Amino acid sequence: MSPATRQFTAKGAATRQRIVEGAAEEIRERGVAVTTLDDIRARTGTSKSQLFHYFPGGKDDLLLEVAEYEADQVIAAQQPQLGGLTSWAAWRRWRDTVVEHYTARGQHCPLNVLISQLGRATPGAQKVVSGMLKRWQDEIAAGIRHLQAAGEVAADADPERTAAALLAGIQGGVVVMLSTGRIDHLEAALDVGIENLRASGNR
Amino acid sequence: MSPATRQFTAKGAATRQRIVEGAAEEIRERGVAVTTLDDIRARTGTSKSQLFHYFPGGKDDLLLEVAEYEADQVIAAQQPQLGGLTSWAAWRRWRDTVVEHYTARGQHCPLNVLISQLGRATPGAQKVVSGMLKRWQDEIAAGIRHLQAAGEVAADADPERTAAALLAGIQGGVVVMLSTGRIDHLEAALDVGIENLRASGNR
Numbered sequence: 001m002s003p004a005t006r007q008f009t010a011k012g013a014a015t016r017q018r019i020v021e022g023a024a025e026e027i028r029e030r031g032v033a034v035t036t037l038d039d040i041r042a043r044t045g046t047s048k049s050q051l052f053h054y055f056p057g058g059k060d061d062l063l064l065e066v067a068e069y070e071a072d073q074v075i076a077a078q079q080p081q082l083g084g085l086t087s088w089a090a091w092r093r094w095r096d097t098v099v100e101h102y103t104a105r106g107q108h109c110p111l112n113v114l115i116s117q118l119g120r121a122t123p124g125a126q127k128v129v130s131g132m133l134k135r136w137q138d139e140i141a142a143g144i145r146h147l148q149a150a151g152e153v154a155a156d157a158d159p160e161r162t163a164a165a166l167l168a169g170i171q172g173g174v175v176v177m178l179s180t181g182r183i184d185h186l187e188a189a190l191d192v193g194i195e196n197l198r199a200s201g202n203r
Numbered sequence: 204m205s206p207a208t209r210q211f212t213a214k215g216a217a218t219r220q221r222i223v224e225g226a227a228e229e230i231r232e233r234g235v236a237v238t239t240l241d242d243i244r245a246r247t248g249t250s251k252s253q254l255f256h257y258f259p260g261g262k263d264d265l266l267l268e269v270a271e272y273e274a275d276q277v278i279a280a281q282q283p284q285l286g287g288l289t290s291w292a293a294w295r296r297w298r299d300t301v302v303e304h305y306t307a308r309g310q311h312c313p314l315n316v317l318i319s320q321l322g323r324a325t326p327g328a329q330k331v332v333s334g335m336l337k338r339w340q341d342e343i344a345a346g347i348r349h350l351q352a353a354g355e356v357a358a359d360a361d362p363e364r365t366a367a368a369l370l371a372g373i374q375g376g377v378v379v380m381l382s383t384g385r386i387d388h389l390e391a392a393l394d395v396g397i398e399n400l401r402a403s404g405n406r
Binding site: 031033034114115116126129130133161162164165167168169170171172173174175176178179180181182184185186188189191192193196199200202203 | 234236237317319329332333365367370371372374375376377378381383384385388389391394395396399402403406
């Protein structure tokens with residue numbers, strides 16, 4: 001829940017949330033560049049005065065809320081697996097969760113909306129993308145540290161940099177899938193990344 | 204040069220190429236969603252009849268040519284380094300070339316136009332993106348095979364899958380940079396990927 005939500009009643013906050021989710025769906029389907037406030041009003045059955053009551057700053061205000069909502073969705077779709085990378089079996093389950101999620105969602109995934117569209121629209125949304133990537137990378141790095149403590153990953157591997165590289169591979173795998181329809185780059189990024197982590201423990 | 208270019212005189216082909224390059228610049232700066240044929244005509248000083256003389260299929264026709272042009276630019280920006288990954292020093296030079304290119308170009312890089320915008324616009328452009336990624340991956344895989352033959356990379360490493368993972372990391376690193384302004388994910392993807400290749404040769 002964003003700070004701005006606090007000023008509304010429970011019913012008001014629910015309406016506001018409904019508008020954010022409707023806007024997110026519209027943008028996932030049609031792209032941010034062509035989505036207008038009128039489209040969002042039509043989809044969510046909201047009047048102009050309602051929209052500006054809940055989002056006094058207009059479209060920029062709403063887009064920022066959509067970015068925050070989508071950032072939460074990106075992380076939530078990987079839970080609880082992402083938060084518990086404490087064994088190779090757990091890493092495998094997370095890998096499968098990620099591949100299944102993006103195979104099923106394709107173009108209409110929250111990550112696409114965030115990294116390809118909203119993230120470049122405003123400095124505020126860019127900050128939301130940075131925060132989402134940091135949460136994601138922190139979880140991966142925590143998993144690497146856990147396996148280092150268990151002696152399964154080389155002690156001299158840099159958890160942050162290794163997590164950054166794996167995260168980049170996932171972003172790129174998703175982007176390639178969005179441009180070509182093929183999932184194998186995402187699979188290769190995850191599989192090669194995890195295999196190299198395992199191999200480092202055997203050196 | 205595309206097959207369609209052959210029907211024009213040398214002067215006609217040059218004019219056509221000038222329109223493609225102008226359109227590419229316009230789209231790099233403003234994005235494909237908001238770029239109109241009128242914008243492209245204004246930028247390139249072209250009349251409506253000229254535009255349709257050179258691109259009878261209209262905008263789709265022109266966008267496909269822009270996609271092919273940008274795909275060539277993505278590969279050309281990495282040459283000659285990408286084509287000669289025959290030693291660790293050569294890999295390092297390629298790595299530096301890639302990082303410098305994307306640091307300098309940022310939002311306005313041909314790769315962004317291709318993978319985030321044109322690649323999703325039409326099936327034809329999607330095919331161009333797939334072809335560009337294949338050329339890129341083939342060059343990386345050739346470099347891995349070269350180092351395998353020299354005993355520098357593990358013989359059991361799969362060159363195609365390893366190249367696909369590294370390529371995904373680069374795409375993701377660029378996408379993260381476009382959303383956050385930070386280059387460190389691209390650097391991590393390249394550095395960790397290359398280090399793992401080297402480590403495999405010492406196992």
